[in-house]
Amino acid sequence: MQSQQTVGGADGPVGADAATPAVPATATQPTAGPAEAAIRLVAVTKAFPQATSPAVDRLSLEVGRGELTALVGPSGCGKSTTLKMINRLIEPTSGTIEVGGVEVRDQPRHELRRQIGYVIQQIGLFPHRTVADNIATVPRLLGWRKATIRARTAELAGQVGLDRDLLDRYPSALSGGQQQRVGVARALAADPPVLLMDEPYSAVDPIVRAHLQDDLARLQQELHKTIVLVTHDVDEAIKLGDRIALLNVGGHLEQFGTPAEVLRAPANEFVERFLGRERGLKRMALITVAEVPLGGGPMVQADAAPAEAEAAMAAEGVDWVGVLAGDELLGWADGADLAGAARVGDAPRTPFRAFVRPGTTIREALDNIVNSRTRVAVVLDDDDRYLGMLTVDHLAEALE
Numbered sequence: 446m447q448s449q450q451t452v453g454g455a456d457g458p459v460g461a462d463a464a465t466p467a468v469p470a471t472a473t474q475p476t477a478g479p480a481e482a483a484i485r486l487v488a489v490t491k492a493f494p495q496a497t498s499p500a501v502d503r504l505s506l507e508v509g510r511g512e513l514t515a516l517v518g519p520s521g522c523g524k525s526t527t528l529k530m531i532n533r534l535i536e537p538t539s540g541t542i543e544v545g546g547v548e549v550r551d552q553p554r555h556e557l558r559r560q561i562g563y564v565i566q567q568i569g570l571f572p573h574r575t576v577a578d579n580i581a582t583v584p585r586l587l588g589w590r591k592a593t594i595r596a597r598t599a600e601l602a603g604q605v606g607l608d609r610d611l612l613d614r615y616p617s618a619l620s621g622g623q624q625q626r627v628g629v630a631r632a633l634a635a636d637p638p639v640l641l642m643d644e645p646y647s648a649v650d651p652i653v654r655a656h657l658q659d660d661l662a663r664l665q666q667e668l669h670k671t672i673v674l675v676t677h678d679v680d681e682a683i684k685l686g687d688r689i690a691l692l693n694v695g696g697h698l699e700q701f702g703t704p705a706e707v708l709r710a711p712a713n714e715f716v717e718r719f720l721g722r723e724r725g726l727k728r729m730a731l732i733t734v735a736e737v738p739l740g741g742g743p744m745v746q747a748d749a750a751p752a753e754a755e756a757a758m759a760a761e762g763v764d765w766v767g768v769l770a771g772d773e774l775l776g777w778a779d780g781a782d783l784a785g786a787a788r789v790g791d792a793p794r795t796p797f798r799a800f801v802r803p804g805t806t807i808r809e810a811l812d813n814i815v816n817s818r819t820r821v822a823v824v825l826d827d828d829d830r831y832l833g834m835l836t837v838d839h840l841a842e843a844l845e
């Protein structure tokens with residue numbers, strides 16, 4: 446699809462870095478391709494001249510292929526410096542960085558950056574080029590044919606959720622959120638296996654940010670890029686990260702794990718403080734109903750005798766009974782109303798107003814529980830068949 450023509454790195458979307466001296470390329474031919482695109486940092490240090498202490502001090506980290514790894518930490522802890530060392534906008538003082546199994550200092554910058562898309566908060570679109578031309582920056586540098594570029598641009602617009610009508614506009618005519626989408630489309634244009642994102646959403650308002658985050662999650666399910674996302678927002682890291690790396694000042698790695706692991710067992714007080722309030726609720730947002738053993742509940746068939754309902758209520762310690770017709774849940778009846786009924790189905794019944802599905806988070810299930818008269822969340826499958834129910838106790842057990 447793309448020519449092998451050599452391109453100048455300085456004109457690429459990653460911006461100019463003419464100040465850094467060229468590093469001689471070795472004989473190693475980088476074989477770029479998604480199969481090799483993982484990132485490994487070993488004891489990476491960056492000490493800026495004149496600085497009293499290193500911005501990043503002996504950081505070791507492995508970024509899984511096809512995963513989104515979030516680097517999260519307070520301002521000034523070395524997140525951006527780390528990211529820029531991966532695509533050689535900044536050269537490390539010591540240590541090694543591999544991308545796709547090859548040390549980055551052994552790769553010419555333009556070769557390296559062909560494998561790495563880069564998205565920044567300031568977006569940095571070229572103001573005098575149309576949106577389409579901005580997106581096509583790298584394909585044009587690579588000498589793609591015009592028709593190929595046009596088709597690719599249209600495809601990318603669709604993938605990032607950008608209305609095709611916007612392609613002929615100039616960036617200034619776009620909202621912040623739309624500009625950010627253009628930035629992502631541009632970074633993805635030549636289909637690099639790696640995407641580096643530095644606080645991409647911190648300049649947009651919370652509602653737009655949430656949309657952009659959802660779009661990225663959806664896009665990632667489709668594309669499976671190796672993504673390193675820098676953010677100071679721990680909730681963004683938890684929402685988007687397959688793994689999160691919590692960094693402290695000096696690029697000190699305090700903890701590295703999946704969001705669920707980190708939330709369940711913060712390594713230390715720094716991590717605990719950084720995760721913030723409502724750690725339990727944040728964990729619950731990562732667990733689905735399908736992962737929790739359900740209770741059967743005080744359920745009886747509509748044609749059962751009231752005595753059976755009494756037994757079910759006694760067993761569960763409640764004063765109501767759920768009424769089923771096969772696996773269809775008809776509603777619930779108050780224990781007090783069963784007395785005169787020949788069958789449970791004859792007693793007055795109240796329908797359950799809210800349900801959860803196996804894919805619902807247990808955080809939402811908790812909301813259901815506290816809002817329901819019966820203090821349970823009723824679980825139905827996608828065909829509305831009764832699967833079971835959850836109480837606060839079930840949720841608490843799931844969190845242990």
Ligand SMILES: Nc1ncnc2c1ncn2[C@@H]1O[C@H](COP(=O)(O)OP(=O)(O)O)[C@@H](O)[C@H]1O
Binds near residue numbers: 496
């Ligand atoms: N070009 C530079 N020259 C000197 N110091 C720098 C430079 N870039 C960053 N720093 C310093 O390195 C530290 C880490 O910065 P940075 O990586 O930008 O942090 P973060 O992205 O986590 O906010 C900070 O103390 C910052 O002031």
Ligand SMILES: [Mg+2]
Binds near residue numbers: 524525526
């Ligand atoms: Mg930064």
